[in-house]
Amino acid sequence: MNGRVIAVTGTGTGVGKTVLCAALCAELRREGVDCRALKLVATGVAPGTEGEDAVLLRAASARERPGVPRATGPAAPQGEGPAVLETLALPRSPLAAATAEGRELDLWSLVRSVEAAAAGCEILIVEGVGGLLVPLTRRHTVRELLRRLDAEVVVAALAGLGTINHTALTVEAARGAGLRLLGVVLIDTEGGTDPEFAAENAAQISAQCRVPVLGVMPHLPDVADLHALAGAAASLDLSAVRGPRADLTEAVAGADHRHLWHPFTQTSEWRDEEPLTIRSGEGCWLTDERGRRYLDGISSLWCTVHGHAHPALDRAVREQLGRIAHSTLLGQTHAPAALLAEELAHAVPGGLTRVFYCEAGAAAVEAALRIALLAQRHAGHAERSRFVALGDAYHGDTAGAVSVGRSEPFHTGLDPLLFPALTIPSPHIDEAASLRALAGVLEREGDRVVALIVEPRIQAAAGMLTHGDGGLREAAGLAHSHGALLIADEVATGFGRTGDLFASAGAGVTPDILCLGKGLTGGYLPLSAVVTTDELFGRFTAPYVEHRTLYYGHTYTGNPLACAAARASLQLFEEEDTLGSARRLAATLGRLLEERVTRLPAVFEVRRSGVMTGIELRDRGASFDPAMRVGRRASLAARRRGVVVRPLGDVVVLNPPLTMSDAEARMLVEAVAESIAEVTGGLS
Numbered sequence: 040m041n042g043r044v045i046a047v048t049g050t051g052t053g054v055g056k057t058v059l060c061a062a063l064c065a066e067l068r069r070e071g072v073d074c075r076a077l078k079l080v081a082t083g084v085a086p087g088t089e090g091e092d093a094v095l096l097r098a099a100s101a102r103e104r105p106g107v108p109r110a111t112g113p114a115a116p117q118g119e120g121p122a123v124l125e126t127l128a129l130p131r132s133p134l135a136a137a138t139a140e141g142r143e144l145d146l147w148s149l150v151r152s153v154e155a156a157a158a159g160c161e162i163l164i165v166e167g168v169g170g171l172l173v174p175l176t177r178r179h180t181v182r183e184l185l186r187r188l189d190a191e192v193v194v195a196a197l198a199g200l201g202t203i204n205h206t207a208l209t210v211e212a213a214r215g216a217g218l219r220l221l222g223v224v225l226i227d228t229e230g231g232t233d234p235e236f237a238a239e240n241a242a243q244i245s246a247q248c249r250v251p252v253l254g255v256m257p258h259l260p261d262v263a264d265l266h267a268l269a270g271a272a273a274s275l276d277l278s279a280v281r282g283p284r285a286d287l288t289e290a291v292a293g294a295d296h297r298h299l300w301h302p303f304t305q306t307s308e309w310r311d312e313e314p315l316t317i318r319s320g321e322g323c324w325l326t327d328e329r330g331r332r333y334l335d336g337i338s339s340l341w342c343t344v345h346g347h348a349h350p351a352l353d354r355a356v357r358e359q360l361g362r363i364a365h366s367t368l369l370g371q372t373h374a375p376a377a378l379l380a381e382e383l384a385h386a387v388p389g390g391l392t393r394v395f396y397c398e399a400g401a402a403a404v405e406a407a408l409r410i411a412l413l414a415q416r417h418a419g420h421a422e423r424s425r426f427v428a429l430g431d432a433y434h435g436d437t438a439g440a441v442s443v444g445r446s447e448p449f450h451t452g453l454d455p456l457l458f459p460a461l462t463i464p465s466p467h468i469d470e471a472a473s474l475r476a477l478a479g480v481l482e483r484e485g486d487r488v489v490a491l492i493v494e495p496r497i498q499a500a501a502g503m504l505t506h507g508d509g510g511l512r513e514a515a516g517l518a519h520s521h522g523a524l525l526i527a528d529e530v531a532t533g534f535g536r537t538g539d540l541f542a543s544a545g546a547g548v549t550p551d552i553l554c555l556g557k558g559l560t561g562g563y564l565p566l567s568a569v570v571t572t573d574e575l576f577g578r579f580t581a582p583y584v585e586h587r588t589l590y591y592g593h594t595y596t597g598n599p600l601a602c603a604a605a606r607a608s609l610q611l612f613e614e615e616d617t618l619g620s621a622r623r624l625a626a627t628l629g630r631l632l633e634e635r636v637t638r639l640p641a642v643f644e645v646r647r648s649g650v651m652t653g654i655e656l657r658d659r660g661a662s663f664d665p666a667m668r669v670g671r672r673a674s675l676a677a678r679r680r681g682v683v684v685r686p687l688g689d690v691v692v693l694n695p696p697l698t699m700s701d702a703e704a705r706m707l708v709e710a711v712a713e714s715i716a717e718v719t720g721g722l723s
């Protein structure tokens with residue numbers, strides 16, 4: 040069981056962080072708490088030495104403290120484990136000091152070292168480096184490291200003049216990253232701060248920042264005196280530091296079981312288990328309320344593109360939040376929506392230049408159907424009223440989307456809500472037969488067809504059923520030759536999942552209407568879009584009395600926060616070569632699946648397009664009895680191995696963030712392989 044990690048960060052350098060860490064540790068140890076303190080990075084330290092701060096922290100952490108309780112001198116006590124994780128010679132930021140030595144710190148190895156240290160004690164006090172926004176690596180500041188550690192934070196601040204502003208900024212930066220703040224300690228580093236003035240600062244900080252001020256630490260003439268250090272800490276209010284870490288798991292589970300209704304979740308099974316209660320995310324990892332970490336193997340339902348808590352996406356949303364959180368697009372506009380529309384028009388397949396926003400993928404499909412129908416009508420084709428859809432298609436759960444994407448048993452009993460579509464067999468099993476069926480339908484009813492709707496390359500929710508690009512091109516050609524429009528639903532396949540930014544473009548197909556969702560905001564916020572041609576848009580442009588206006592829209596359409604995230608996400612595709620990462624990850628997954636999964640006895644088929652993967656489980660070639668819940672059990676077994684995946688029936692789905700590393704991909708596939716073997720053991 041890991042101990043609590045309490046990080047002490049400063050409002051700047053020289054505010055007394057090390058002394059506070061040592062004091063907290065010494066006092067907690069005196070009270071009988073098994074506490075240790077360490078420093079993440081010491082800069083300005085001569086090679087081969089640890090530096091003075093490490094000596095102090097080591098002494099404060101010592102399990103036995105024989106003789107004189109001082110941090111230095113002949114009887115100085117020795118703590119266990121490292122007192123400093125990284126030392127760098129130059130007195131600069133860790134990034135600059137490491138760069139000067141021709142290296143870069145590794146965030147994950149720091150995380151692992153802290154976790155290893157925390158595993159051996161009840162409370163690990165971790166001294167941050169300077170303040171929260173000090174750069175540690177080229178991409179990460181101290182703040183990201185503390186996030187990954189899921190650390191609780193104590194802010195060390197000066198007691199005197201200037202402290203309110205610096206403390207308020209630090210508190211805001213901590214909150215902005217979702218860090219749990221235990222409180223602020225004001226430190227009289229130089230001595231001589233008027234106690235009344237310090238108390239006034241404490242009161243103002245506590246009222247203005249709504250954060251507890253744990254107290255004011257007096258100036259200590261001899262910081263090596265461990266008795267005096269412990270005494271100084273004892274004068275602080277340490278109840279939040281000493282008490283158990285806040286664990287919301289049970290409160291969340293209770294409220295959830297009493298009041299929440301989950302989508303696509305078996306209510307009976309849900310109530311029997313402790314829910315996976317996610318608190319935070321970072322990169323490809325999720326952390327639950329108990330502090331356990333899981334690899335996100337499904338990108339939080341196929342959404343997360345660049346990883347959780349990407350600094351650029353966080354920044355974009357925060358910046359927009361500083362301006363306005365929501366403003367309507369009905370009859371007015373705003374920069375994030377308009378500029379994103381322009382950027383999307385350049386990113387999507389050629390000729391699609393007009394963007395209509397919704398929130399959910401299903402709503403985009405719904406809007407696409409309506410736009411297609413009305414566009415035909417406005418062009419004088421009121422007789423065109425039917426849609427052609429693929430068997431096994433899934434386009435979301437609103438009535439129109441279900442009408443063209445009916446999948447059993449999801450949609451059993453909904454007939455009174457639905458309109459009939461012309462359904463042709465899925466191209467997955469027999470592409471030629473599917474194309475023949477399409478040709479037949481169009482031959483018979485082509486002049487009554489509004490549009491053909493497809494999920495290009497892979498029918499995702501049907502169980503990752505793949506089909507070829509050539510067939511898609513042929514289908515598009517057939518539809519167009521009969522005057523039908525082509526709607527490409529890329530809610531699932533868009534934004535790099537199949538190895539191209541958009542599957543339709545990769546397949547050499549230009550739809551008339553493109554539906555986007557899920558990864559549009561990098562997986563941050565609900566936003567979907569319909570992108571179409573100016574020609575179709577033009578059919579809705581006429582004098583008011585003709586009522587060609589598109590009377591369709593949702594209240595939060597084009598929400599500025601979501602659009603800001605989407606713009607930042609598109610930019611990251613350029614800046615970080617996300618498509619390159621997606622392609623490398625797809626190749627790695629392919630290799631690993633071949634090594635570890637394909638030949639498992641219960642694996643019937645592994646289907647993939649890019650990183651989108653379905654592993655179909657069968658019992659000697661026949662479907663498992665659904666009551667056995669094999670797919671679900673395999674997913675729960677994977678969760679016990681620290682990996683989150685979610686099945687579609689007995690198809691175990693992998694669909695990781697595009698930035699997943701090789702090592703993480705290996706962990707994902709290993710865990711899934713072991714889980715499948717575990718639950719299908721004895722079956723062939």
Ligand SMILES: Cc1ncc(COP(=O)(O)O)c(C=O)c1O
Nearest residue numbers: 399400401433434435499530531
């Ligand atoms: C291809 C496709 N279209 C539409 C949707 C519906 O999207 P949403 O769940 O955001 O409504 C999905 C969801 O998985 C999908 O895979």
